[in-house]
Amino acid sequence: MLLTRLLLLVTAVPLALCIGCSKKQAATDKLAGRAADCNVLLNTMDTTRADHLGCYGHPGNLTPVLDNLARTGVRFSNAFTHAPITLTAHASLMTGTLPPEHGVRDNTRFALGPELPTLAEIFNQHGYRTGAFVACAILQARYGLNRGFENYRDDIPVSPSGEILRSHSAHSMSNQALAWLEEVRDQRFFCWVHYFDPHDPYTPPAEYAARAGGPYAGEVAFMDANIGRLIDWLQINNLRERTLVIAVADHGEGLGDHGYDLHTLLLNVEMMQVPLIMSLPGRLPQNVVCSDLVGISDIMPTLLELAGWPVPQTVSGVSVLPALAGRPPAPRAIYGETEYPFYSFGWSALYSITTPQWVYIRAPRNELYDRKADPRQTSNVAAARPAVVAELESELQVLERAAQRRSGVSVKPDSAQERALRSLGYVGDTPRPSSTAPALKNPRDMIAIERDYRTAQEMAPHAPAEAIKLLEPAAEQSPESFAILHLLGNCYGLANRLDESQLLLTQALQLYPESNQAALDLVLTLASRGRYAHGIELCHQVLEREPNHGQAEQM
Template identity: 45%
Template sequence: MIDQEILGVPTSDRARGIGRLGSKVKGATVFLIGGLFVLLFLGVSSGSGQIANKLDGYNVLLITIDTLRADRLGVYGYDGVQTPNIDRLAIEGIRFEQVTTTVPVTLPAHASIMTGLQPFEHGVRSNGAFMLRDDVKTLAEQFVAAGYVTGAFIGTVVLDAQFGIAQGFEQFDGLAPYQRITGDMRGERPGESVVDEAGMWIRSQSTPFFAWVHMYDPHDPYDAPEPFGSRYANSPYDGEVAYVDAMVGRLRQVLEESGAADNTLIVLTSDHGEGLGDHGEQTHSFFIYDSTVRVPLIFWAPGEVPGGIVAMNRVGVIDIFPTVLTMAGLPIPSNSGVDLSRHFSDQEWFGRAIYSESLIPYLDFGWSELRALIDGNYKYIAAPEPELYDLEADPGETKNLANTDTELAAMMHGALQQFVVSDDVSMVEGGTVDAEIVASLQALGYLSGRGGGRDRRDIDPKSMIETHETLVRGLRESITAIEQKRFADVDKIFAQLDELIPDEHIIYYVESKTERFDGMLEEPEAGLLALRLYFGQLALKAGDIATSVDFFEQALERNSSYLPAYGELANALYAAGDLTGAQDLIVEALGISPGNFSLTLLSGVFHHDSGKLDEALKAYYAAERIEPNHPELLERLAHLYLLLQQPRQAVDVLRRLSQAMPDAAAVWAQLAFALAQIGETNESQQAITRALDIDPNDVTVRQVARLLR
């Protein structure tokens, strides 16, 4: 550990009295704790708040490493894995020791990082079923408004643009191009793919940029590439950490080679940690112990950020938003974070109380939600069986003091309840997932249910962790079995899970002895919406349209706002020849979620394939305003322009597509054909040559090559 300078040592002798003063400071509740005034959840209002030496002309590179425990990095005291690149950033910059995420779930945590808001303020409470609102200001929006070039490079479908996290990014590279080229539909891509795309983009910039690079690799399943897989065969999670560290090194090399290293601020953090068996939790999202909510936070900027500092203040990921904007000298929208830059060399600042939550037990099962308040060394978790821990004496959170230090527990409970008094979880409801990524979310271990509409918040998640872990394993095994067409095994798995949690809403049967759906499926007795949808998709792929329509309609009967069912049912109706019914469903769904990209695109596809080209063009234009560089949209739009005999517009679109998919032979072939239509013979020949170099056996490439001879 590097201890050259300690910022703000928390008081170790906690007072036992918390007297509420009843006043507010910028949205913060003021408490008197042991004679000290403590600001709880201090918010930053609009204003300058600028440091003296703001980073004029600096680039900003935000690196978020998914599922990265702070205590699995060398610089945070762990010797089980080598992380020289992240360690170097910390040694040369400032490292915050005690950093807490708002929620141990990818999408809502990143929403907090990007906005400086608590989950109940920005409205994103889980993955898959929630969307960041358009009216919430993000880091990218602030930077692009100030004239920066903005780009994001994402490693998972969980952070797909449709969830609102792409707001403000002029270029947002998600999984779609990678999936189309590789055929890998697992919902994630390796860090190397992300970093290589980001590196190409960074090298092409000549003006200040804001870049977000997200790597998903430490998320389970742990399968690090070589040599890291073999090197850490006995600790595969550590292998993933070592791998992403190497990718951080590659990013830094890009900055150095492009000449940007001397004027770039790097901020490195994580959205959440990983249970790794602590408290019985193997992965994350269910509990809010430090194993899953404590994350690293490093600021690095040569000559601007003081080096070799370890800040011991209690801070949160929501503080990244105002800190970065202050350092860049940009306006700061209202948020709940604190500008940490003014405390980089402040040894007197003690930090403030930090909030964290998990609504997953309630959203997925109807069990009690979990909320935590961390103040100094003490952490209080509100649950049916409350918990209180002294993190300094008991960092593993194994000795619950709630029943022995009842006065402090009651006072922290009161402070926490006052803060969340307006947040009624029974009113929390999602429903914005697009159908094509549901299976990917499930494969990554996310349920995103709604508790079956039942409020069983008297059930403490602590008492259900073994059940939860068994259930998640069983659902993952069932998905694998379904993909491998082992339907008898699926039936056994669900029977076991039904015994585990009788009548639970996320369990239903797959009957393996019927004639229906190629002798493998029977109508479910009850089920999770997403799994019901999945079986409908299987039926549609098998050509059993009637069965697929039945599944999708059942999903809508259970939840009339469940968007994936609208999209899939519309597909099924269109396949059955009912274009009017399909379009009516799309219109109804867009009324629930205006601006939904996939639904808008699907409307255009229906019109396109049915010959209503003008209507298709209108829909594609609307989709383009939402996600302008989506490969499927660009392919469809280029084809439509050619049908409308507008080859110049087709060329413009295909050029964009070739940049998004530089290794797609068919795209270069289509570009060659369109270029030939407008008389650009030389460029057309260059494009078809590129296509032939990539894949001379591609059917489209061979057809276009013959036409251009």
């Protein structure tokens, strides 16, 4: 229980959630202040597995730019996200806090509140020009990450025909960033560029897919090339040696490991371990691999100490500067979670703790993996090691109790934003299920159901009958899932099976009476059946909740 005692000792101080060197120790480190007056180029790489970078062991030459960045800087071989969810992970990165502390526990439902200072706000307060360029609707300004950025480009891309596209390409993102960098080249800047290309569906340019040997790898290679355009610009303008360049993923991707293709449902290594590289030639060590455990919430305090500025007391992340100075690693535990299964489908949330030896995942069936003997997490040894499970459960509870919990600001996307989010495969308007419901389902058992739901979501507009074939068994197996019942009810309506549409949409509304979209979908079904009185009543209810709801007013 040594780690427990260390955790209790440090968490008596409000800052501690990930255990490591204290801020006082880091502040006296010889690297503190090394990046004073330097620019910062922060590249966040959505859905990028560490093992698809050459510097992390991929055998192909997919990522020559990132590999060279590692040679000119520090590569962190044991870096982890705190959630396999884009908005949640970026909120941790930008505030130096864990999900329970910033309260943004899932995409689309929450915004960052005003209590926590962000990296951009601090750089802006120190006279830096601040620009952000985000590739998709998930990180739009309405979710709160725009605070401190004087320029925040978050438009939803639209095709010439008016079709809402899933995201901007890496080429477009680098173009946007380069245009702004030209404007601020003679001033200090903090520039954040978000690349979304490795997120599904994988559609890289054909030459990249061919060279990389597959679509996902092709997306990673295409992103790498466009990050290279920014670094080339720094070199051409003699800014490279005074610009700290960071490349980090928000989370990884399943790609079939553990039977799962995507990322939001599980907490295994392919989702949680991320590439993290920092490079500042002449000021930071070069061609160094740091094997200490690191969380993405550690990036904020590290940057602030490199700049020579104080770290806000709200920050629970730990600076990595002591590790870069060669100090022995302190005992650490990295927190992880996914509440996506809970919010989107009414299934159990998952929580994890990663130590140098173990990964423990709290689930309806607990999971335990030996990181040293089983790095790919192929064998769950929870049943064989009950004492280790009990100890790590205790450590996880210590982390949870120490968290300075905050609630995110509840948000609802407008119709354009909801269409954009659905184009990315995300569940839209869903309720908060009851956390006291008995026996919430294990997300690991529901992988096929989620896959069928996503497939049906894509098929529904043009092949509702085929979507129904997938959704009917899904609804039988998961009748607590509003999202599944709602989509099935709409598919019945599209297939002109109006009795069944009314029944399923009514059941969905019973699960989530405040859903405006489900109510209006039911209005359309009722109108098709000539039942106008109930439809008018539902429209009035929507307008009471949202007086300027355009669709309800038109009905």
